[in-house]
Amino acid sequence: MKFSNNDKLNDIEKQLENLEDVALQINSNIAEPNSSKVKQRSKVSLTEPKPGIGNTTNYKSVGPKKCIGCGKQLQMDDKRLPGFSLDIAKQDLCLRCFKIKYYNKLVEQEINDEDFIAIIDEINQTKNKIRYYYVVDMFDLPGSRLTWLEKLISKKEVVILVNKIDLFPKSVKKLKILNYVKKYFEDSAIAGSKIIFTSSLKVDYISPLVSELKSIDYDQYIIGISNAGKSSLINACLKFNHQIPSIVTSKYVNTTLDKIKINFTENNYVYDTPGLVKHNHIAIATAPNYWDFFFFQKEIKQVTYQLNAGQSIFYGGLAWFSFVEGQAVNEKNNKPIKTNFHFYVNKQMPLHRTKKVNAQHYFKKNRYSLSPRLLSSDSDFEVHTFLYNDDKKIDLHISGLGWISFRSYKGMKLEITVPKTEYGIRVSELDALI
Template sequence: MKFSNNDKIDEIEKQLEELEDKALKINAQSEEVIKVKQKSKVTLTEARPGIGNTTNFNSSGPKKCIGCGKELQTEDDKLPGFSLNIEKQDLCLRCFKIKYYNKLVEQEINDQDFIKIIDDINKTDEKIRYYYVVDIFDLPGSRLTWLEQLISKKEVVILVNKIDLFPKAVKKTKIFNYVKKFFEDSPINGSKIILTSSIKQDYVFALVNELKSVQYDQYIVGISNAGKSSLINACLKANQQIPSIVTSKYVNTTLDKIKINFTEKNFVYDTPGLVKHNHIAIATAPSYWDFFFFQKEIKQVTYQLNQGQSIFYGGLAWFTFENGQAFNEKNGKETKTNFHFYINKQLPLHRTKAINAQRYFKKNRHNLSPRLLDKDCEFETLVFNYTNERKVDIHISGLGWINFKSYPDMKLSITVPKTEYGIKVTELDALI
């Protein structure tokens, strides 16, 4: 029998989780799901005018692409917004290729262009709300502190996306409290937090009702591939409208603001996603990006390691248990240490001796998948030393995280490719 307050805390968390699930189900049952299909590949016609993607509805200005938000033009096929026929088409050629052929057409929006968009929005004296979308799978990598500073001038709601990727055993209240603590040092600390997903209908309906409850302008912001456009498309579909915004595994699919109406008086804007400069995908070819941006539940792989062993992430990076062999005081023998890798199910892991790591990579780098774009890429190693016992997560942006229990004299390292901005590797308290 336990005599601890932890039992009461667990019981309260369980009750809160049951209430949250009940609320989500009520939201899901509030409206019947109706499948809505876009009849034409190049044009969009909603059943009710003024509802849905209203980028060009009652607009006196130039026509814009409903997929990326750029102004349509027929003069230069190398510039954003190029269209073969502006009058008959609602998608620019780039969005058409991405949506229907999964073909990458590189066109980027830089940070300064985005800052101008936010500055223009912030100039208004009217009340507005930002939805700041972060990726629960890459929480440290999907944060932008300078963006948080900009949007803190207005009302902010933090949308923790892709919650469906987490193992079902992890309590929602634990994730909520973890995210709340994660943003303690941020200027948007104290903002409302919503756990969401574009896949699970209960979460989608809850988000739709939240968006429809606000009668002033709302803006969806965040880093590229955090799932902003996918969330809006899921909400459009749940609201019996056409999911018209172009989404893909590529960065910068959305290039300008896209206006969405869930009701006649309700305005929501999708905004461009910012490039993840510190993400591992930057060092690979776009053909491998399915390994980093995905829609399946996280896989846990556990290795029991001795010091001097390494784990490779395909042909991209590797983790090394440098030294600090654990010791079993009961039998007086050395023991292996458990390391739990939370990764994309498609990503292959391989164990080798640390002394052979460099040789293994050089020998197999052309055969490993996924692999780096630059065959002569240089690497940098980040070292982590521990002096006490605690549960730790080490996040590698794009590759997931490693969970373990540290102890005195443990030494670990992460080796990643050198890039212009560096691959983000972050140490946090353990979530799971």
């Protein structure tokens, strides 16, 4: 940001900026001759109009300098570890956050889940009054919950932030969603907590959240699983509050790596915290260039298929749903009746119908041309089977892909086939929402 209208000073600033680019590039090439050439300019800095508000990560800090994008301590020793910077004195972002922010490029680094758990445990040890904002993703409600974390935070004040509410069709009443979420958390250690609907894209949802945050005069912490939208929410709140949205956000997991202190006023603040890895999410089985299919910002769509027993629906080249057996029959004429299955998915997600007996062959034949597709071309699969003996409305959730809504009946058998991963892809059965 320029602080003077003097043309001579502006020219000098531009020359210094160009020299800085050259120096950083030389330094980068010396450290790694064969690396791609990426500049790291000091474009993001704490330039709030009033000191002590906004991202105050390094404000009046007597300790080591931290990245204002992810919160990690800056270091120049090991590029594989979080916080690596080409020049700590001149940079406010680590190289990883810089590349994510300006190049949408992920820098692979060693990230330890235990570090995240230790941060949450440390916060929870305080005897002072604090408030947790537990962020869950409405599109992936089962996949964004951590029951052990809910038990850990239940001893403190908790507010459940139901994020990405704008992804739902406008026809779905908010009161219905609210009652659904309340019922969903009935067996949780944080049952009865205040629930707030949020979205980082809609001012109508940001305004009440900012008012809520600014009404609290004790420590507040935003927590939740990675990519639930914590950092995006804080940036949206900063922007609404006429401050700089400086926290780095992306479709990649674990963008935030340590606590980041955000002041909305001089005496009112909230901490953004790292997200715990979505081990049970379908994105784990794909390459990062496909993650736009799972972490998106547009309203979901409903696609209805009328299926006979023995038919399958593919989600690109990732997984498939099968109506195995239990064909409904018209009692009057004894003819088979097709069953309606409603798929709630990202609008970009391609769906394809085929016969169940051909499913494995279809996948093997088209696995290199389908999109999105799995990271490994020879992935093993596991099958989740569901048998029904009664009549009720059901939602089957696949973490990252959305859900399938239908009415069950006696003798119905369904299968969901997903790739095998280290922790398994979460497939959940819930009462129907829509």
